[in-house]
Amino acid sequence: MNHIIYSAIKELADGYACDLKHQVDIRIEEMKEDDTSHYLLYRVLGVTNEEGNLIDLYQNKGRFLYKYAGAFLEEAAVICIKHKYPDSGKVKIPNTLGSKPKTFEIDCLVENVAHEIKWRDATTDGDHITKEHTRVKVIKAKGYTPVRVMFYYPQRTQARRIQETLETLYNGIGGQYYYGDSAWQYIKDYTGIDLLEILEKIAASRE
Template identity: 50%
Template sequence: MLIEIKLQDLAVRIRDSLAAQVEARRQELEADDTSHQELYRILGVPPSECAKIDLYQNVGRFVYKYAGALLEAATQLCLAEAGEGGRLLLPNTVSSSPARFEIDCYTRKDNKAHEIKWRDATTDGDHIKKEHNKIQAIVSAGYTPVRIMYYMPVRAQAIRIQQRILAEFRKQGEAYVGEEAWSYVRAYSGVDLRGELRKLEIPHTGWSKFVQ
């Protein structure tokens, strides 16, 4: 099967799963106790917006989760086919926790350990230490660490953390962000990943109740 067909199948499955989960949660929320929304109104939120706040708080979490799942799985598919690879559990030889690091896509062809992020917006300072330890474990194992991140965060603190992580990856290996990330995957695999995914840039019918 052509990789383009595999990508389309993957994207359709994830789109369908997201739409189904969102609809299920919408129905759950309609049956929930909404007495807490009086606090929203006390805070000055218009009554017509209170239910929407709860709905989109839930929906937003799902969309972020599935956006990451789609891009990470699609990228892994492209890299794995081109580089003869897949996921890898790497022993943590640097610290006591965690016991192992998961490498999103280790490619045997060039001994690269790819870490794939659609967007990393964490503001946890410990995140830098964890990423540093992961990079050191990758290098100690004889692999080249490569970070692929398609979208930078927009908040200042998160940007600073990502810049430090990216600098560490570039010092020890490679890092690609934004347009560079799309270009890297295209050059590595020969697949225009963004172009393939954009073929599905149309509303899913499962969202029809949200746009009435």
């Protein structure tokens, strides 16, 4: 295991964990002042006040957790790529096929390989496909190879169908699409760093 990269990702994880706890603690305090009159509807539907409070609490915690988990993993993957390819990084390119958005951001450009890195993508929004279609075509027209790396595949049928469409889009335009095990393997093969092993070691250290 690369100890320099392990230390960098562990430090990143510690920072995210600290920020997450801070944000959750603030929200818990704020919730103590919340109006709970809607618990009436919970009780009508057979959910007690105590259960309703826990549901609201974990719904709030969950929103923070998903945000921080995603941002952390995406940043950790970029650390691995930048270690192997120091000149790589984020790049914005103009949208040459439309007016919205004005630019598209490439998460990590390595020479002519344009990486989009996602921890997961559970969207069911049809507009998402249109935007991604435009994004990939703009990247390809720029002379770059679009590569999508998504570590966790969505569970719901509609979200999975959208990902299948995106995979077809990437492959059809000469790009590459990796998800699940193949995404972890791609980072390992591309950078020589086993990101999954590093994360498992950090997780074990928390127990």
